[in-house]
Amino acid sequence: METNVKAIELKDLWRRYKASGDGRARERLVVAYSPLVKYVAGRMASGLPAHVEEADLISYGLIGLISAIERFDLGREIKFETYAIPRIRGAIIDELRSLDWVPRSVRARAREIERANAKLEHKLQRAPTDEEMANELDMTMDEFQDALIQISNSTIAALDELWTVSDASGDQISLLDTLQDPDAPDPEKIVDASELKDRVADAIARLPEREKLVIALYYYENLTLREIGEVLGVTESRISQLHTKAVLRLRSRLQSEDAEAGL
Numbered sequence: 001m002e003t004n005v006k007a008i009e010l011k012d013l014w015r016r017y018k019a020s021g022d023g024r025a026r027e028r029l030v031v032a033y034s035p036l037v038k039y040v041a042g043r044m045a046s047g048l049p050a051h052v053e054e055a056d057l058i059s060y061g062l063i064g065l066i067s068a069i070e071r072f073d074l075g076r077e078i079k080f081e082t083y084a085i086p087r088i089r090g091a092i093i094d095e096l097r098s099l100d101w102v103p104r105s106v107r108a109r110a111r112e113i114e115r116a117n118a119k120l121e122h123k124l125q126r127a128p129t130d131e132e133m134a135n136e137l138d139m140t141m142d143e144f145q146d147a148l149i150q151i152s153n154s155t156i157a158a159l160d161e162l163w164t165v166s167d168a169s170g171d172q173i174s175l176l177d178t179l180q181d182p183d184a185p186d187p188e189k190i191v192d193a194s195e196l197k198d199r200v201a202d203a204i205a206r207l208p209e210r211e212k213l214v215i216a217l218y219y220y221e222n223l224t225l226r227e228i229g230e231v232l233g234v235t236e237s238r239i240s241q242l243h244t245k246a247v248l249r250l251r252s253r254l255q256s257e258d259a260e261a262g263l
Contacts, residue, residue, distance in 0.1 A: 064091025
């Protein structure tokens, strides 16, 4: 009963705001959907350095929420949550990027690992092992594992940031949101979404089993890295390494495909 009442109240707030720009209705919509910001900020905070405050992420995310409320079209047959979450995440990412706090050395090392992975995959016709990657990069195994930890602690790169597509209004929509949510936007309104979706699905399917499982649990089951570690019986740090390897591997694979296609 309470849920129904809330739904009716939200519908009325949306109607009032979109009909007349009622500022009070907009404020109440921001309050009503603010848990979305806390959810997104909490998930992102778990993969960021300790000096990045979750409260700061929440304040950045609120900017994305307000923008989403202002731009949301009630005529679109998607849930507001589906529309808002990638925009909240995008606002947080944009602000972190503007602060430029990721060391250049870490960015450079991530690109080196992507290039090494692409080269070895082409040569071996399979995903390279950690040992093969370390040899290619002229690193010891400890150095390679440390590099993955540095990247995972410093970068905000994730699947839902790496691949986005534009809908008819020009908005950026996370590909993972279109894969996961049955109420996602009409595929006809998304540029090349079907082809990109197939490419990502194929790339994920070719990941080593353990990395594939981490991707599935993190992005599809919404478990935190710590929770995945508990499920698999390993440390959160190890799961962070696996997640980083998977993301870099997927990105290098798609970039290689784009290069071969001359894109």
